[in-house]
Amino acid sequence: MVFYYKARPDAGDYTIYMGADKSENEELIKYGLPEDVWFHVDKVSSAHVYLRLKKGESIDSICDGLLEDCAQLVKAHSIQGNKMNNVEVVYTPWSNLRKSPSSDVGQVHFHNPSMVRVVIVEKRVNEIINRLNKTRVERRPDLQAEKDASNAAEKAERKMQLKEEKRRREETERMVKERQAEIRSYKGLMVAEKMTSNRQIASAARSMQEMEDDFV
Template identity: 70%
Template sequence: MVFYFKARPEAGDFTIFMGLDKYENEELIKYGFPEDIWFHVDKMSSAHVYVRLHKGQSLDDISEALLEDCAQLVKANSIQGNKVNNIDVVYTPWANLKKTASMDVGQVGFHNSKMVRTVRVEKRINEIVNRLNRTKVERTPDFKAEREAYSAAEKAERKAHLREKKRREEMDRLEKERQAETRSYKNLMVSDKMTSNKQIASAEKSLQELEEDFM
C-alpha cells in the first residue's frame, strides 16, 4: 500500500507519496524514478516520503511551499519527530540513495553526502498536515511494471532524438554539398572565361572574309 497526497495548488501540480511500511519503502528505493526526491527525519525513524518532480527539474526547483508540505508530512509520520519541535528533515534525489546488502530492510545511505540537503522544521503545522491528509489516496501499485514502462518510454525517446539528430545531420550534409556545387558552377560562369554572341559573330565574319580573299 502506498499513500498519495497532493501538494498545495500554489506549489504546482505535484504528487507526494510514502510507503505503508519498511517493506514498501524498500520497493520505492528499488524502483524509484530519476525525478523522485526522498525525504526523511534526520537521526530519527520516520516514513520515507517522496515527491515526484517534473521532468528536467532538480533540487533547486523545489519551491518553499512544496518543501514545507513534504517536511511537514515527514514530521507528522515520525513517532518521535512528531512529538518534538525543531527537528531536521533531510532530502536528496532518489538516485543518490545507496543500498547495500548489509543494510536492514528500508535502510539507506547516500552515494554523495554533498547532494543531501537539510531543512529545519520548528513545529508541526496542523493546517498543512490536515490539508494533505484530506487529499490522501491509497493504492497498491506495481512498482516494477511502472519502472519498466518509464524505462521503455525513455528508451523510445532517446531513439527518436537520435533519429532526428541523424536526419538533421544528413540535411546539413546535403545542403553543404548543394552550396559547394553552386559555388563551383558560378566559377565556371566567370565573365573572362565566357564568349559573347558578338565575339562569335565577329569570328564568323573574319572567317568569311578569309574565304573570299582565298577565292
C-alpha cells in the same frame, strides 16, 4: 500499501507518496523514478516520503510551499521527530540513494553527499497535515510495471530525439554539399580562358567605333 497525497494547489499538480512500512520502503527505493525526490528526518527513524517532480525539473526548483508540505509530512510520520522542534529533514534525488549489502531494511546511503539538501522544520503545523490527510489515497501499485512503463516511454522519447538529431544532421550535410557544389560551379566560370579581359573589352570598343566611323 502506498499512501498518495496531493500537494497544496497553489504549488501545482504534484503527488507526494510514502510506503506503509519498512518492506514497502524497500520497494519504493528499488523502483523509484528519475523524477522522484526522497525525504527523511535526519538521524532518527521516520517514513520515507517521496515527491514526484515533472520532467525537466530538479531538486533545486522545488518551491517553498511544496518543500514545506513534504517536510511536514515526513516529520509527522516520525515517532521521535514528531515530538521535536527544529527538526532537520534531509532530501535528495532518488537516483542518489544507495543500498549496500550490509544495509538494514529501509536504510539508505548516498552516492554523492553533496547532492543532499537540508530543511529545518521548526514545529508541526497541523493545518498542513490535516489538509494533506484529506487528499490521502491508499493503493497497491505494481511498482515494477510502473517503472518498466516509465523506462519504455523514456526509451521511445530518446529514440525520437536521436531520429530528429539525425534528420537535422543530414539536412545540414545536404546544405553544405549544395553550397560546396555552388562554389565549385562558380569557380569553373571564373577560369582565365573563359574570362574577357579589360584589354579585350577596350579593343572591341575601338573596333566598334571604327566601324561607325567608316559607316559615316
